[in-house]
Amino acid sequence: MIVLRDVIQQFGGRVVLEIPELRFMSSRRYGMIGENGSGKTTLLRLLAGTSKPGSGTIEGLEGKTVGYLPQAPYAFSFSVLQNVELALEGHREAKELAEKVLVAVGMESLANARGDRLSGGEAQRMALARVLVRSYDVLLLDEPTSSTDVRSMDLIEQTLREYVQRTQCTLIFSTHSPAQALRLADEVLYLEKGRLVEQGPAREMFHSPRDERTKAFLRHWSFSS
Amino acid sequence: MIKQVLELLFGADPELRQIIGVTLRMSVFSTLISALIGIPWGVAMGANQFKGKAILSRITNTLMGLPPVVAGLIVFMVLSRSGPLGKLSLLYSVSAMVIAQVVLISPIIAGMTANVVSLRAPSINETCAGIGIFGWKRLWLTIKECRIPFVTTVLAGFGRSIAEVGAVQMVGGNIQFKTRVMTTAIMMQTNMGRFELAVALGVVLLIISFIINSLVHRIQEQTQRDRTA
Numbered sequence: 474m475i476v477l478r479d480v481i482q483q484f485g486g487r488v489v490l491e492i493p494e495l496r497f498m499s500s501r502r503y504g505m506i507g508e509n510g511s512g513k514t515t516l517l518r519l520l521a522g523t524s525k526p527g528s529g530t531i532e533g534l535e536g537k538t539v540g541y542l543p544q545a546p547y548a549f550s551f552s553v554l555q556n557v558e559l560a561l562e563g564h565r566e567a568k569e570l571a572e573k574v575l576v577a578v579g580m581e582s583l584a585n586a587r588g589d590r591l592s593g594g595e596a597q598r599m600a601l602a603r604v605l606v607r608s609y610d611v612l613l614l615d616e617p618t619s620s621t622d623v624r625s626m627d628l629i630e631q632t633l634r635e636y637v638q639r640t641q642c643t644l645i646f647s648t649h650s651p652a653q654a655l656r657l658a659d660e661v662l663y664l665e666k667g668r669l670v671e672q673g674p675a676r677e678m679f680h681s682p683r684d685e686r687t688k689a690f691l692r693h694w695s696f697s698s
Numbered sequence: 699m700i701k702q703v704l705e706l707l708f709g710a711d712p713e714l715r716q717i718i719g720v721t722l723r724m725s726v727f728s729t730l731i732s733a734l735i736g737i738p739w740g741v742a743m744g745a746n747q748f749k750g751k752a753i754l755s756r757i758t759n760t761l762m763g764l765p766p767v768v769a770g771l772i773v774f775m776v777l778s779r780s781g782p783l784g785k786l787s788l789l790y791s792v793s794a795m796v797i798a799q800v801v802l803i804s805p806i807i808a809g810m811t812a813n814v815v816s817l818r819a820p821s822i823n824e825t826c827a828g829i830g831i832f833g834w835k836r837l838w839l840t841i842k843e844c845r846i847p848f849v850t851t852v853l854a855g856f857g858r859s860i861a862e863v864g865a866v867q868m869v870g871g872n873i874q875f876k877t878r879v880m881t882t883a884i885m886m887q888t889n890m891g892r893f894e895l896a897v898a899l900g901v902v903l904l905i906i907s908f909i910i911n912s913l914v915h916r917i918q919e920q921t922q923r924d925r926t927a
Contacts, residue, residue, distance in 0.1 A: 546821070560829035613828075
């Protein structure tokens, strides 16, 4: 179990995240929704360890392997296959595993293409493959399908379900699509202006949100989608 | 005068050839040494967050705009007989000119390198952290991804080196057949009213400058094409 206590993160004097207490149970799937600037990326970065909290503690990650897909992953200027193999350096079956995961995300035909010459959606799928090629205890994904088309999104969601099933990892992801959160997550967290407004089982939250702010967000989303 | 200039350019004038030779030797050596200092300095600044980075960045930016005569003065004082390195007797030699050039160009290469690296490093660092790559391996990947812009920074350093006059005049002394380079020769010949040699050297400088700029432009175009393809 991962536990955040009294976590506060500030940038330039502005509080961007303030979480009094938050728990992520092992082997569960959590989807974070919220508008831009709600703190989703900040929270994922803290969990990934790429930034340290200004104050507060994060417990339960010691000794655990954490995989993280940032919102703007870097596409290295070598081949797609080599980009994926990067995560498996020293592994005896690196090539075979990389080829297998590229098939899973529908990228096998681009295995020899240069990573930095891919389209936005392709680069995102390659980056996801690079993370999914290894097994982690905790998998953090920051908007994993924000640039992909509907067909690729279905494939990625299916791949993610299989990955979680196989590895029994704790999945925490952010998305701008409440529908995706509903499809992939056991529990959904709604964040607004750096604060956790509501957390609960996915279906329950979407059908009967408790907080007025969650209701307003979901209503707005259903109108605009 | 054009005829005389062409005769100098395509003839076998020993002084002209010697001046061009000294200029290229000085510029190539000073650029290589500056790259060896400036690139690691710039990578360290651009790829990492550390205490004192802001002040180091400010110092580097200040040194990037260091007036050549000030660099010349510092090197002159250090190498002069009463200076800390006076015993080496390097003053008025090509080595002294190379040292002055290194003082001038290293911060320029460092600053440009830091800019190039800092554009890519945040994304590379975050991506690498996400798949468990840290330390030297991450740094090596960052350097590898910046290799083409690094060539541009080194070429810019060479361009600055070959066009420099103030510092090399002070520590080199513009000695005929020893430390006279194209820029100091142009200045002296102009002052003496001997425009043929000055123009011939100016043409050579312009041609070299054009070649360097063309190379930089080509590299930048190629990089742009790779990014948008």
